[in-house]
Amino acid sequence: MGKALIGYTLGLMSGPPLGGLLYERGGYRAPFIFCGAITLLDFICRAFIIEEREEIVNALREQGMSNEAMEEEAQVVARRKQERQETSSSFRNLLKSKRLIGCVLVTACNAFVFSGAEPTVPLHLASKFDLSSEKIGLVFMAFSLPTITSPLSAILTPILGEISAVVRSTGTGDGFARAYAMFNMAFSVGVLVGPVVCGLIYEHFGFWAICLTMSGVLFLVTPVVILWIGGIDQKRQDLAKYKEEEKAKQSTQSASSRSLLAHSKYSIEFHQEQSLELGTRGGTSTLDLDQQRDNGN
Template identity: 30%
Template sequence: MDTAGPPAPAGTEGDGPGGSTGETSRRLSKEQIFVLVSAASMNLGCMMTYSILGPFFPKEAEKKGASNTTIGMIFGCYALFELLASLVFGKYLVHIGAKFMFIAGMFVSGGVTILFGVLDQLPEGPIFIAMCFLVRIVDAIGFGAAITASSSILAKAFPNNVATVMGSLEVFSGLGLVAGPPLGGLLYQSFGYEVPFIFLGCIVLLMIPLNLCILPSYESDAGKQSFWKLVTLPKIGLIAFVIISLSSCFGFLDPTLSLFVMKKFSLSTGYVGLVFLGLSLSYAISSPLFGLLSDKMPNLRKWFLVFGNLITAGCYMLLGPIPLLHIKSQLWLLVLVLVINGVSAGMSIIPTFPEMLSCAYANGFEDGISTLGLVSGLFGAMWSVGPGSGDQMRTLHTVNSVPILSHTQA
């Protein structure tokens, strides 16, 4: 992606007369605000619905005859089908339409969230388990559609500020992931199993009329490039490996670290949630900064990736810490490492998407919504690889112990 020169309004083909140019710029600036509102609402709502299962669903599923392994598979199938959906929707984004895919994804996600709330009315055993799998799979497909379309629309609306915008929107993703589990747990304790799903599902559905009115449509002709050509580019393959590695780290962090903290420092579940906030908040705060730097100084992206991954590796060695270091495990050190890890995660994750776009454009991919769909689909697919294993581990560890109150996935 060409980042040189002054930012050009998204969707403009050229300059017109002076007066009309000013009017067009103002009109498109309003469109960009609408795109931000739509993407922020989707990130917040869908991430909350994704994360509310953690505190109470494992116990309820166990009552219905589901084994620990089965519950882990119910959680893990989400990531698998999100991966597949992201690849398919990324390929056919132009044919389906970005706005329609965005709205349809939110509609499916909100609807199946409500449906998940009535599954406790089913008889225990195979029927309940089969419906859990079905609803979870459909939810993953809906979310894959929404996030792929959202990334493509953002990149189209902000061609010269992709990293800045996506980094800023990570704040809403983090808020959704942090707020979902405690809110779901509170509603569950107060009103029972159905209310958390119905409440959050309705919130997502209520966002649809707003997005129908304000979200602009970006149409484009189908491109000739394929996923195969994209993923066989060496640089794209390396960045994809980085994304998988980082998402895997986050996916495995919740179950292992939470149990370690509770056992090692004798903390209650509420305090464990506060410990995880160190990671979530530092990531949410640092992401916009690294996004801005990535857009203003593209040459820094490769150094962000290198040093961000090195710092992340060092943080994971210090979380225990590993026995080789002979350092005593202390709560203040663990919290400090989590804060640094959140910053390094922002440094590593935020530059990946614009760098993939730059690589695609440099290798002959056309500048349009078709390429944005391919890159968005690949990014979403690679990111979903890591959380799948983490979801299964989280469920297996928490089903007979203490629920996790916060998620650390971006």
């Protein structure tokens, strides 16, 4: 997922400088025409990657509604009803996870901060430093450049990995789609709220209030990251379970060692008794032979 998000990052990097350049050279309509062309190209590409799916019910209707076909259709309807029930229960299980809620909050706050900077930073740069649209686009390119390390950030701050871990821990079979849908919803809410709130704050209080607001949002979400994300409770449970398993394993090994030691002692004693018995028999026969030789002489 981190590698796939590089495309999103490249769009963030190339969009502002291209938009500024088009606005400077082609006027106000040029960026919109360019975005429309890109959207049309994206639609065409999506049309080619749609997977073909054949519904069982339609296939049965084409073949004729025999008794077996009716039974199979009834099974399909029952299976879909069961899947809808499992969907609602799995969604509730996901919402009970603090770990997933923490990921959603972090995603929303991150989107709020980045989307809130998009309408306010250009206004501040234009009014404070008298920069053109092209130069402001270059500033945003530098602003988005570190995000190209998405695969590395997936290791350092694994939000998507956290979501996958939550789905696996809850045991919901198809919960990945719902979890990532919640991730996208949180990102969309942050993108929707950020420009509106930050625009109002910038209009009434100025750019310093924007910086203070963003810092406050990040500061408030920090305890969520520390306490909920990372599965600290689950790690503690796993650690306690591991200690119990190790303790049981050690007790089992010690019991088996004692049993083996007792068996070894018994084997040694048994072999000693056998050796003494054989030695006694052998000694007696030797004395008898000596006496017989003396008598013969």
